[in-house]
Amino acid sequence: MVAHDHLIFNIVFSMTTRILLSKFCFILCLYSGFGFAQSLVSINLDSVTICPITSQSSVMPSFSEAECKTAHASQIDPQNKALWVKTTVNVAEDMLKDKQPHSVYLSGKAASKVYFNGHYIGSNGSPNAIPNLEQVGKIDAMFYVPAKLIKPNSNEIIIEMSSHHGFLSLNSPLNFIGFGIYSAPTYFIQRNLGVSIVPLGALLLGAIYFLVASFNPRKRANSLLFLLMTSFASLQLFAEISRALYSYPYPFQDVRLLLIVSLSFLFGMCLLSFVVLKLKKSKPYWWILTGGFLTLLIVWLIPGFDPKTALAIFVPSVISATLLTMQAIRTKSKEWALYALLFVLFSFTIVLTLTTFHDALFYYIISAVLIVLFILQARKLNQEQKDKEAEQALVAKLQFKLEQNQQKTEPSSIKINSAGKIEIITSDHIVFCKAAGDYVEMNLKNHQQRLFTGSLKELxxxxxxxxxxxxxxxLVNVEFIHSLTTTSLKQAKTSAAGFLQLHDAMEVPVSRRIMPTVRNFIKQN
Incomplete structure (x- = not known):
């Protein structure tokens, strides 16, 4: 069983490690943002004019009305209202020389109509000041811009937008407004899809392994927790990349964000449960429920779904790190110190990467943490298995000594039917037994023989x-073993691996399969 577990562990660990390392340089390239910047440019964020729509009329304003204001692009919030937004985008001459089709790219929670340099170029749904009249748009949309409308340098973009069909109020309902090469709405999100697919494969591979391992009763509790952690992380990652796979209606964004935070919370609770159960705390459910309540409270109070996602894991991780550090100090154990160091580093990493923790980086960190936890847990289980085997060997040795003493003082007896009478033979008189068809030939120390009716296994x-x-x-009585030889003292030709020299020059062969067991027994005794 230990060898089998080692084999599976080595396969999973090596495959996961190779997958993660093979993409490391790729990740650095993608995160540099170089390729992205060459094909997509943002609007001028510092100069955006916002005008609220107070009636059903869709007449474009002059943007000089009293209710209009100039603000930063982060102030654009069409949630539960309708807006007109005017901004500009600078198009470099080099971008126009490539002769590729271009478009306005709008990513966010809104229905919209877009005008480029005074010309209508398309709509995503149908915005309206009246909620019931709004037609829901997609979360990501591209609006083709005819080449004749594009001017070098500054270009005007005007957008009518509304967002009445969400049930969450987000701090940043719009993610991006810009200009770039025309493509599918999800193209610019898919550019980073490869980075996320790698840890998804590693997490799914881990989930399959722990699903199989959970059928082993000895490792079921920990395997189930690891199965839940890898499953929750996989589902969370899939929820993250779903936007790159499909441009869904914008109200689904609220469902997606809640799902991501919920899965992050469940992962954090599994992490805390693993530590509490490993520490064998009294009233473990009290610790888990208290940690869960504290996590929920903090997640509820902190605004923004990106911080919520990070804190849903950060709080359980800090609690775990605190408990493990206290245990390491109290016991002065290297094992607990390793666990404490892992969770301290994990918590510290969350703080350092708070703004990008929910992105692909999160799943690489999670994969790394689970791999380290898996290694530590596998080492612990293997050591426990070795200790258990050593204890079993000691018990077997003590049992053997007890039976040796019992054979000398109160030997067991066997009843033999011989010539119409029953003969009782004690075990201390039997040197060896030899199978002979339907009988067993018992060779006694006085060189006499008796036949036992039955198989050697029954005897x-x-x-x-x-x-x-x-x-x-x-079958040999070990009390009469004198030595083990590789050659027979009585037979010239034989296929046996060795021979046991017994009482009074008696000899029996040893098979190749059993030879290591016999040799080990003689060494120990």
Missing amino acids: ESTLPNTFLRVHRSY
Whole structure:
């Protein structure tokens, strides 16, 4: 079982490690943002004019009305209202020389109509000041811009937008407004899809392994927790990349964000449960429920779904790090110190990467943490298995000594039917037994023989453990073993791996399969 577990662990660990390392340089390239910047440019964020729409009329304003204001692009919020937005985008001459089709790219929670340099170029849904009249748009949309409308340098973009069909109020309902090469709405999100697919594969591979491992009763509790953690992280990652796979209606964004935070919270609770159960705390459910309540409270109070996602794991991680550090200090154990260091580093990493923790980086960190936890847990289980085997060997040795002493003081007896009478033979008089068809030939120390009616296996079950099977046809009383030789003193040709020299020049063969067991037994005794 230990060898089998080692094999599976090595396969999973090596595959996961290779997958993660093979993409490391790729991740750095993607996160540099170089390629992205070459094909997509943002609007001028510092100069955006916003005008509220107070009636059903869709007439474009002059943007000089009293209710209009100039603000930063982050102030654009069409949630539960309708707006007109005017901004500009600078198009470099180099971008126009490539002769590729271009478009306005709008990513966010809104229905919209877009005008480029005074010309209507398309709509995403149908915005309206009246909620019931709004037609829901997609979360990401591209609006083709005819080449004749594009001017070098400054270009005007006017957008009519509304967002009445969400049930969450987000701090940043719009993610991006810009200009770039025309493509599918999800193209610019898919550019980073490869980075996220790598940890998804690693997490799914881990989930499959822990699902199989959970069928082992000895490792079921920890395997189930690891299965839940890898499953929650996989589902959370899939929820993250779903936007790159499909441009869904914008109200689904609220569902997606809640799902991501919920899965992050469940992962954090599994992490805390793992630590509490490993520490064998009294009233473990009290610790888990208290940690869960504290996490929910903090997540509820902190605004923004990106911080919520990070804190849903950060709080359980800090609690775990605190408990493990206290345990390491109290016990002065290297094992607990390793666990404490892991969770301290994990918590510290969350703080350092708070703004990008929910992105692909999160899943690489999670994969790394789970791999380290898996290694530490596997080492612990293997050591426990070795200790258990050593204890079993010691118990078997003590049992053997007890049966040796019992054979000397109160030997077991066997009843033999011979010539119409019943003869009782004690085990301390039997040197070895040899299978002979439907009978077993018992060789006694006085060189006499008796026949036992039955198989060698049946006889073996009635004799004490001081009798050792050395061949499929031979059973030997270890009290009469003198030595083990590789050649026979009586036979010139034989296929046996060795021979046991017994009492008064008696000899029995040892099979190749059982030879290591016999040799080990003689060394120990």
